[in-house]
Each structure stands twice: as C-alpha cells, then as structure tokens.
Amino acid sequence: MSKASDIAYATIREKIISGELAPGDNLREEALAEICGVSRTPVREAMRKLESELLLRRTESQRSYVADWSLDDIEDAFELRALLEGVAARRAASRIDASGIARLEVINASVGRAIQASPPSVVEFLEANREFHAEILATAGSRRLEILLQSLIEQPIIWRTGHHYSADELKRSHHEHGELIKALERGDAGWAETIMAGHIRRAFHVYADAHQSMLASEEADERKRA
Amino acid sequence: MSKASDIAYATIREKIISGELAPGDNLREEALAEICGVSRTPVREAMRKLESELLLRRTESQRSYVADWSLDDIEDAFELRALLEGVAARRAASRIDASGIARLEVINASVGRAIQASPPSVVEFLEANREFHAEILATAGSRRLEILLQSLIEQPIIWRTGHHYSADELKRSHHEHGELIKALERGDAGWAETIMAGHIRRAFHVYADAHQSMLASEEADERKRA
DNA sequence: CGCGGCCATATTGTATACAAATTGAACAAG
DNA sequence: CTTGTTCAATTTGTATACAATATGGCCGCG
Numbered sequence: 140m141s142k143a144s145d146i147a148y149a150t151i152r153e154k155i156i157s158g159e160l161a162p163g164d165n166l167r168e169e170a171l172a173e174i175c176g177v178s179r180t181p182v183r184e185a186m187r188k189l190e191s192e193l194l195l196r197r198t199e200s201q202r203s204y205v206a207d208w209s210l211d212d213i214e215d216a217f218e219l220r221a222l223l224e225g226v227a228a229r230r231a232a233s234r235i236d237a238s239g240i241a242r243l244e245v246i247n248a249s250v251g252r253a254i255q256a257s258p259p260s261v262v263e264f265l266e267a268n269r270e271f272h273a274e275i276l277a278t279a280g281s282r283r284l285e286i287l288l289q290s291l292i293e294q295p296i297i298w299r300t301g302h303h304y305s306a307d308e309l310k311r312s313h314h315e316h317g318e319l320i321k322a323l324e325r326g327d328a329g330w331a332e333t334i335m336a337g338h339i340r341r342a343f344h345v346y347a348d349a350h351q352s353m354l355a356s357e358e359a360d361e362r363k364r365a
Numbered sequence: 366m367s368k369a370s371d372i373a374y375a376t377i378r379e380k381i382i383s384g385e386l387a388p389g390d391n392l393r394e395e396a397l398a399e400i401c402g403v404s405r406t407p408v409r410e411a412m413r414k415l416e417s418e419l420l421l422r423r424t425e426s427q428r429s430y431v432a433d434w435s436l437d438d439i440e441d442a443f444e445l446r447a448l449l450e451g452v453a454a455r456r457a458a459s460r461i462d463a464s465g466i467a468r469l470e471v472i473n474a475s476v477g478r479a480i481q482a483s484p485p486s487v488v489e490f491l492e493a494n495r496e497f498h499a500e501i502l503a504t505a506g507s508r509r510l511e512i513l514l515q516s517l518i519e520q521p522i523i524w525r526t527g528h529h530y531s532a533d534e535l536k537r538s539h540h541e542h543g544e545l546i547k548a549l550e551r552g553d554a555g556w557a558e559t560i561m562a563g564h565i566r567r568a569f570h571v572y573a574d575a576h577q578s579m580l581a582s583e584e585a586d587e588r589k590r591a
Numbered sequence: 592c593g594c595g596g597c598c599a600t601a602t603t604g605t606a607t608a609c610a611a612a613t614t615g616a617a618c619a620a621g
Numbered sequence: 622c623t624t625g626t627t628c629a630a631t632t633t634g635t636a637t638a639c640a641a642t643a644t645g646g647c648c649g650c651g
C-alpha cells in the first residue's frame with residue numbers, strides 16, 4: 140500500500156489496540172486525519188480495512204466507533220482461530236521441509252529467550268510467538284487461509300492481555316511450540332492440528348480467567364466505594 | 366454503504382462474475398469509473414473490497430487485474446467453505462427454533478420448484494440455494510463466521526458453472542437440504558455438520574468434473590485445428 | 592410538559608485537481 | 622544485438638472542494 144494510507148492504518152490501529160481509543164469512542168474522519176497528519180482520503184481507506192477486521196463498527200448511518208467486544212465475541216474469534224490455525228498446522232505437516240523445521244526452531248528459540256529473561260519480556264514473547272504462527276501459516280500454502288486468519292489474529296484484546304500471562308503459562312506456550320515442531324517434523328498432520336487447536340484454546344482460557352478476575356476486582360472496587 | 370460506491374462494486378463484480386472482464390484483464394481506475402458512471406473515488410473503494418475477496422489481484426506496483434484462479438485455488442476455497450459452513454450448520458443445530466425450521470422449509474420448497482420446472486431454472490435454483498445457506502449462517506449467530514464466509518461464497522466460478530449441473534445433481538442438492546433440515550430439527554449438530562460439509566464438497570466435485578471435460582474438449586479443439 | 596416537525600450544523604460521500612510513482616519506448620553505448 | 626538510461630506518458634495516491642445526508646436542538650402545537 141501507499142504511504143499515507145499505511146500511516147493512517149498503523150496509527151489508528153495502534154491507538155485502538157493500546158486502548159488510547161477506547162471501545163465505543165466515536166471516530167470522525169477529519170479528527171483522525173488530523174491525528175495522522177494526512178487527509179481524509181487515506182483515513183477513509185484505513186477505516187474500511189479496520190472495519191473489515193472488526194476493530195471498527197459502523198452504524199447504519201455510516202458513523203464509526205471503536206468496536207467493543209463481549210466475552211462471547213472474543214470466544215467466538217478464538218474458536219474460529221483454533222479451527223483455522225489447526226487446519227494450517229495440518230496442511231503444514233505434509234508440506235514442511237527441513238529448512239522450514241529449522242526456521243521454526245530458530246523462532247521458537249527466540250520465544251525461549253524472551254521467557255527466560257528476567258523479567259520475561261512479554262513484548263518479545265508476543266513478537267516471536269506471532270512469527271512462529273506466521274511461519275506455519277505460510278507453510279500451509281493457502282493464500283485464502285492467510286486472508287481469513289488475518290482478520291482473527293492480532294486483536295486488541297490479545298495484545299493487551301499478553302501481559303497477564305504467568306511465567307508458567309509462557310513456559311507452557313513455548314513447550315507446546317516444541318511439541319508442534321516435532322509433530323510437523325514427523326509429518327503427523329492430525330497430531331499437529333490437535334496441538335495447535337489446543338494451544339489456541341488454552342490462550343483463550345488464560346484470557347478468560349484474567350477477564351474473570353478483572354471483573355471480580357472491579358466488583359470489589361465498587362463495593363469498597365459504596 | 367453509499368450509493369455510488371455500491372454501484373461501482375456491483376457493476377465491476379457483475380462483470381467479473383459474468384466473465385465480461387476475463388481473468389488477467391487489467392483494471393484501470395479511470396476506465397472502470399467511466400463504465401460505472403461515477404468518479405474514481407468510489408471505484409477505488411469498490412476495488413479494495415473486491416481485492417479483499419480475491420476477485421482482484423494487485424501487483425507490487427498497485428496495478429490491478431482480474432484474478433485468475435487455478436483449480437487448486439478453487440479446491441482450496443471449497444475446502445475452507447466446507448469447513449466453515451459445516452461449523453455454521455453445527456452451531457445452527459443448537460440454536461434453531463421452530464420458526465427457523467419453517468423458514469428453511471419454505472426456502473427449500475423454492476429450490477424444489479426451481480428444479481422441477483421444465484426446463485429447470487438454474488438461476489432460481491442458485492438464488493434459492495444462496496438463501497438457504499444464508500439462513501443457516503444467520504442462525505449460527507456468529508458475526509465473524511459470516512464475515513469469513515462472505516469472502517468464500519458467491520465466487521465467479523460457482524455462478525458460471527451452476528449451469529453445468531445435471532437434473533440429477535440439482536435434485537440431489539435439494540434432497541441434501543431436506544436431510545440437513547431434519548438434522549437441524551433434531552438438534553443433531555454432528556450430523557448437520559457432516560451433511561453440510563459433504564454437500565459443499567460434492568459441489569466442488571461437480572465443478573471439477575465439468576472443468577475436466579471442458580479442458581478435454583478444448584484439447585480436442587486444439588487437435589482439430591492442428 | 593411532551594411530542595413532532597424544521598432548520599442550522601456536523602459528518603460522511605463524491606468529484607476533481609494535483610502530486611508521486613511506474614511503465615514502456617526511444618536511443619546511445621558497448 | 623544487447624544492455625542500460627532517460628524521459629514522456631500513463632496510472633495510482635493524496636488533498637481539497639463541494640454535495641448529500643444525518644444529527645440534535647429549537648420552537649410551536651397539542
């Protein structure tokens with residue numbers, strides 16, 4: 140894509156993911172254009188893309204707001220992601236070669252380094268994790284699958300809650316990657332799919348638990364104030 | 366969406382699906398704008414959408430062409446569609462109510478009328494078929510699943526080859542819909558998923574066979590000319 | 592008071608002018 | 622004849638002006 144529309148997309152997306160633009164906030168084209176330092180034209184393009192990724196919702200009268208997701212929505216997204224990344228792993232198992240295995244091992248070593256640092260670097264973990272999943276997706280060799288998953292991965296919630304991972308959970312994630320690599324190396328498609336789907340579902344449950352305790356503590360705050 | 370960009374989207378899409386714009390054809394914004402009777406701005410918007418549905422491909426230098434799909438690409442799309450529509454059927458089984466069943470029966474009756482006409486009306490069949498699948502998808506109640514499937518259904522090839530369906534194949538399709546309704550009525554999620562996935566996969570094989578004989582006859586033509 | 596239509600204002604949609612980038616052809620050098 | 626380079630023409634990207642539409646408050650009426 141072109142420069143200005145890239146800037147607009149990256150800027151707006153970043154502000155949504157970081158929470159600077161909170162769920163429900165009204166997004167006006169002109170205001171965003173000022174923020175991004177470009178005109179409305181590239182902003183509009185960026186907004187269409189963000190809408191297709193469900194980071195934005197538009198009312199019937201074409202006004203835009205930052206999407207607010209219910210826990211059900213989030214579970215839905217994780218469920219579909221588990222399904223499709225599972226398929227990607229299955230396909231990758233029958234297509235991967237030695238160099239692909241090697242690349243995955245290098246990437247997963249980065250994951251290991253990130254979690255073994257003290258304190259563990261969540262940012263590096265998330266980045267290496269993203270690379271790992273991207274490599275498998277690329278190996279699956281389905282352009283269409285890539286496009287479908289693109290709208291499911293890297294959602295605001297994921298990135299904001301990555302910081303809630305415990306040391307054990309990070310370690311477990313790293314370990315599951317290792318198991319997946321072994322399954323792929325052996326060409327065991329069914330097992331690779333199972334591991335991947337479980338891996339994603341586990342991520343949801345970590346999130347759901349964090350969400351739960353967040354709600355609980357909010358409730359406690361309410362009581363305290365009352 | 367707005368009017369002019371809707372016109373642009375519908376017009377260009379129609380010309381791609383009908384084959385008036387053939388795979389590989391270069392698409393220039395200004396030329397399309399003239400064809401659609403609107404300015405480049407809404408055309409650009411329409412093109413972005415078509416690109417996201419893979420009806421268009423863009424080169425690294427942002428020139429656009431009508432996508433040309435290989436048989437593998439098409440199989441890929443059908444495979445993912447089978448997977449996701451299967452999930453939709455599974456979810457629908459546990460959410461559908463009596464009125465939903467009734468709606469499906471009405472729609473499938475339309476399918477029946479279309480194929481029993483003499484000659485069978487393929488256009489009406491395709492439209493009723495589309496409605497049937499849309500109703501199930503809506504019943505599944507996942508906004509995200511709808512969005513994902515949107516880019517997989519109604520692809521050019523499907524509509525052009527619908528006319529290759531034999532009377533038996535049309536009848537079989539109608540019958541499978543009936544089976545699916547029964548599975549949904551009984552709340553048998555697994556069976557509903559299986560029927561739906563098989564239903565879609567069968568559609569691919571009908572297409573693949575037609576494609577095969579098309580290639581064979583083209584080859585025959587070549588030999589004749591030589 | 593509450594309700595419903597009307598108008599000023601705010602916001603999005605479209606067209607167009609201009610800027611940047613890419614292409615392809617002419618042409619010079621090897 | 623091939624290769625590389627330059628430049629005009631084509632095409633896409635961006636900004637901006639203007640048109641269409643939606644919103645929210647105001648006022649009059651019941």
